Amino acid sequence: MATAALDPTDYPLGLDASVAARMIDMMSIPAAIVGLGNGAVIASATNIAFRRAGFGVVNGRARLLTALGERIEAFLASGERQSAFAHAHGEAIDCRFFQVTLSRSSPMVRDECIVMLVDQTAQHLSERSLRREMKTDALTGLPNREGFGDLIEQAMTGRRHHAVLVVDLHRFGQLNACMGSLVGDELLITVARRLKGALRGRDTLGRIGGDEFGILMAIDDHAEEAQILAERIQRAFAAPFRLTDYEISVEGAVGIAYGFEGDDDAEEMIRHAQFAVKRAKESGRSEVYQPAAFTIARAQFAMETELRHAVEEKRLRLHYQPICDLASGRITKFEALARWRTQDGREISPTEFIPVAEESGLIVPLGRWAIEEAASTLAGWDRAAGGNSGVRMAVNLSAIQLQRDTVVDVIERTLTAAGLTGDRFTLELTESVMVSDPDRIADTMLALKGLGATLALDDFGTGYSNLAYLQKLPIDILKIDRSFVTGMLADRDKLAIVRAILGLAQALGMRTTAEGVETIELGQTLGALGCNYGQGYVYARPLDAAAAWSMLAERNA
Known part of the structure; x- marks a missing residue:
């Protein structure tokens, strides 16, 4: 396609050139009249502002036609009344951006149009x-989570292998809560500098959370490069961080996720890392994302939703073990033991859903x-017995309940509503x-004792009981964990542990319950050793309320 030099006097294009020039010069925006003439796109009139915008004549050629000639020619051939589009003009450093509008000066004139630039x-x-x-x-000057995600997306299209x-x-x-946000901010800036020092020149550092940093690295030869970098980062945290007023030792946990060309979800890759x-915090070393572990975690979240x-x-329902x-x-x-059958009929073990809860x-x-x-x-059992049914009810309380709930008030209201006494x-x-x-x-346990309730310490021997607390707290019963009771008759070590627990309980004035009693002989031996109560399959598995009442009526008759 040919373009002609700019000469507003040679090509009136249906409008007197001097009139056109005066009209356009009066416009507040750069504008020109262009059209077809002698088989070429020709600029017939432009104003000074238009030329100042960079679309004047250089070496005898109109830059307007060089830049937009094909678009103008297509517009004139289309028969449209108006067309608008964006156009970038110039080199990258001094590039200017315009909104270009092409419009016909008259419906009758098909071979010319007015070009306006904003x-x-x-x-x-x-x-x-x-x-x-x-x-x-804003604090570190690093890419934030959104910017870091954009960089990962670029890596997904431009590199074969990469890691986050x-x-x-x-x-x-x-630290932030105790020393203030200014110290926290100074620490974050210092950590960012030290992390940069541990990276390779082409690695990218970002701050993706309050106390989380993200690193994007290209994998050149082998996946171990990311683990080598993780080790370098952890070595960088070995020395204390020297701040203005403090010297603070801070550890950093490192998680790694690998990505490949064609992956299309940067946010998912960050979540994997x-x-x-999270696993690195538990293990004390850098960890690589494992899909199987993530699948388990997702299943737990799905269970949480269903459990909610x-x-x-x-x-849910309760079963009762005597x-x-x-x-x-x-x-x-x-x-009382919680049981859960899902809507699709699956029985979920308490060992699975209680930790999730x-x-x-x-x-x-x-x-x-x-x-x-x-x-x-x-x-209900009391009403069926025509008075006190002669049994108590044991209910488990978790540490989370005692921390987050007003357990004493809940127990008191429940007892009052059911017409029961605390004992x-x-x-x-x-x-x-x-x-x-x-x-x-x-304090909570003392308040519960004030209601008349009995307090039992469950699974005794499997945790880290402080004997001083054991002596001070108002505990009535120690429950010996089944791991010591099961197989006790054939294992001298287990038998010694059970004897020691029974002796401790007797010295502290506490009663004892043995869990996991599965044979009559085992129950008799425990009784001979001084154990007070037994619980296990030899008596019954957990039963629903009706079956438990029947067993109670029959056994205690």
Whole structure:
């Protein structure tokens, strides 16, 4: 396609050139009249502003036609009344951005149009600067999570193999709370500098969270390059961080996720590295994302969602396992145990859903429901017996419940609603309860004792009981864990442990319950050693409320 030199006097194109020139010069925006003439696109009139915009004549050629000639020719051939599009003009350094509008001066004139330019360079540069600021961490000047994700997406299309490392700072929240945000900010800046020193020149560092940094690296030869970098990072954390007023030792956990060309989800890759860093906190070394572990975690989240609905809709149920007096064989109490059958008929073991409930906080509403349901069942047995049924109810309390819920108030309201006295309830706590917050737990236990409840320490011997706390706390019963009871008759070490626990309980004035009693001989031996109660399959498996009542009526008749 030919283009002609700019000469507004040679090609009037249906409009007197001088008139056209005066009209265009009066416009507040750069404009020109162009058209077809002698088989070429020709500029017939332009104003000074148009030439100043960079579309004047250079070496006898009109830059307007060089840049936009093909678009103008296509517009004139299309018959459209108007067309608008964006156009970048110039080199990268001094590039200017315009909104170009092509419009016909008259419907009757098909071989000419008016070209108008709106300079949007300042707006474009402002938007680009704003986008850059939005993707940059204001404190460290590093890419933030969004900017870091963009860099990963670029790597996914431009590199064959790459890795994302996430570095999480230990104790940063505690430090920030104790020493103030200024110290925390100074530490983050110092950590960023030290991390940069550990990276290769082509690696990219970003801050993707409050105390999390992300690293994007290209894998050149082998995957171990990422693990070598992780080791270098951990060595970088070995020396204390010297701040203005403090010298602080901070450890960093490192998680690694590998990516490949064709992967299309940068955010998922970051999440994988974060999942790996969570495992690194537990193991004390850098960890690589493992899909199998992530699948298990996702299954747990799915279970949490389903369990939440089950708790809200009260679709769980309680089963009751008898606890018998080893001397008389009579049932003295039942332990209430939660059971869960999903809507599709699957039985989920308590060993699976109770940890999920504790981690998610669902143990609080689940625990309240269990207390209320157990009290209701016991009150029903009393009514069926025409008075006191002669048994107590044991309910488990977790450390999370004691920390987050007003357990004393819940128990008191439940007992009142069911018409029961406090001595009809035994509350079983694990040893981890005492470790979590001993002073607060002690106050709660004393308040529960004030209601008349019996307190039992569950799974004794498997945790880290502080004997001083054991002596001070108002514990009535020690439950010997089944791991010591099962096989006790054939294992001298287990027998010695059971004897020691029984002797400790007797010295502290506590009663004892042995879990996992599966044979009559084992129950008799435990009774001869001085154990008070037994619980296990030799008496019964956990039963529903109706079966438990039938067993109680028959055995204690």
